Amino acid sequence: MALGKDYATQECSIARALEIVGERWTLLVVRDALYGVRRYNDFLVHLGIPRAVLAARLQLLTTEGILEKRRYQESPPRDEYVVTDRGIALWPTLRSLGLWGREHFSETQLRAFRHAACGTELGPYGECPACGTVVPLPDVEMVPGPGLDPDPTNPVSRALLKPKRMLEPIETVPV
Amino acid sequence: MALGKDYATQECSIARALEIVGERWTLLVVRDALYGVRRYNDFLVHLGIPRAVLAARLQLLTTEGILEKRRYQESPPRDEYVVTDRGIALWPTLRSLGLWGREHFSETQLRAFRHAACGTELGPYGECPACGTVVPLPDVEMVPGPGLDPDPTNPVSRALLKPKRMLEPIETVPV
DNA sequence: ATCCTAGGTTCGTTCACTGAACCAAGATGT
DNA sequence: ACATCTTGGTTCAGTGAACGAACCTAGGAT
Known part of the structure; x- marks a missing residue:
């Protein structure tokens, strides 16, 4: 969770988890990913989330290994976000x-x-x-x-x- | 979750739940309550949470029936926050x-x-x-x-x- | 009379969220 | 050739929440 300070002082794996998925919208993005939503625009219309926030969440979930960005067509180049085992967990x-x-x-x-x-x-x-x-x-x-x-x-x-x-x-x- | 808009458009009980316990710090307060923390100052020092935010979270969790404010001594009057069945759930x-x-x-x-x-x-x-x-x-x-x-x-x-x-x-x- | 404790409230600063606008690359229509 | 559409973003001004330090209050304790 990225509001100035984090939960670093919390010696607790719940706090660790919330640092990753505790921000607004994040868990709903993961939920949608488990439901089978994979594309930027689908997340966008289904969640009603601001575009900038969605981009940030997808980025973070990807770097944390919860989603995987994967090219699904070459021309035009398009990527989808597929949930990983860590996300399925x-x-x-x-x-x-x-x-x-x-x-x-x-x-x-x-x-x-x-x-x-x-x-x-x-x-x-x-x-x-x-x-x-x-x-x-x-x-x-x-x-x-x-x-x-x-x-x-x-x-x-x-x-x-x-x-x-x-x-x-x-x-x-x-x- | 109270950042301007809520998750009202989400027809989903996960979103409902996150409206209540999805804000920053809230789940950590509930965790501490399950651990047996009951008093304002104990939450404060254990979580390192700003006082105003803690007061707001305790208030919200109380009105949502997750904690219960209970007088534990009369003089001076002191209250503690005890987790309810809804919180235990x-x-x-x-x-x-x-x-x-x-x-x-x-x-x-x-x-x-x-x-x-x-x-x-x-x-x-x-x-x-x-x-x-x-x-x-x-x-x-x-x-x-x-x-x-x-x-x-x-x-x-x-x-x-x-x-x-x-x-x-x-x-x-x-x- | 002063200090201490518990449980707050107030307030200025900082920072994330919001929503609208803009951008870009490639495909498609005419 | 040109405009338009689709997809997937970025930018930016405005707003609201979090932060943290200071202050407040009621009641004991010294």
Whole structure:
């Protein structure tokens, strides 16, 4: 976290983690990356984040090894940001944070996460109650919940209305 | 998060959660509260946080039902901030965030968490590998790890050097 | 009468976030 | 040939939050 002083005096790995992902917007960028968002403009329209801040966050997440900048076409040269294993490792944190937000501050469920192999909704720790194992993120399927706006204006939210695997790139359909 | 605009456009319980606990310092205050820190001055010296910011965070966490302001003596009137169930519910999030920070950005283990009943170190989801159950926070014992400064200057860090139960108030010994 | 403690508030400075404008390289349309 | 569009940014003035030092208050203690 970069507001003048950091948390350096904190002898604590939570503080270390927050130095990296504790700034405003950062965790939402990672969340979107786990959802399959990869491109600058998709982050931009989905998050409603100022362009300069997005550029700074993508830069920082890349240098910290949470995202990886990767050329996906040569002409014109275009890069996408793909989440790395280090970013995927943030999934339990984001999952439990979202669970907390839903249980304490939300009325309806916005998204559900299921074990793609058997369709069972995940338990609080990301485990499949039916299979009894913790489901790796590529095997998690995200499905829209009842509280989600059925007709969002931006194409990224529309792409995220369809059930999809986590990490799989989103398919934005131009109008 | 209160920087002009909020995350209101985000239809996501992660964003809701971050509106509450996503501001700078907030999660560290909650962490300290779970560790057993309860008093204004103890938060102050342990976190090195500006006084005004601490007052604002304690206020917000209280109105959001994460901490509870409670009079602990009448003369002179003194209040302490005790973490509520809603705050305790943030433990899985903080635990996984700390685990991520340690695994990816830290060399040594700073603190270990054990099942007080059997002494077994907790697994990644806060479960006791020996007992096979998720350990409720009052039954978790925090013990200092090898990476911790053995002779910190402030009394709160000194109090946290001793193994102790989570949530139990810290015992600061005046010099 | 003075000092100390706990828990704040006030205030000027600094710094990050915001939003709008601008920029650039390559593709595409006419 | 020229303008326009798309993608992925940078620049910049204005604003609001964080910082840290100083100050304040109520009640004990010396």
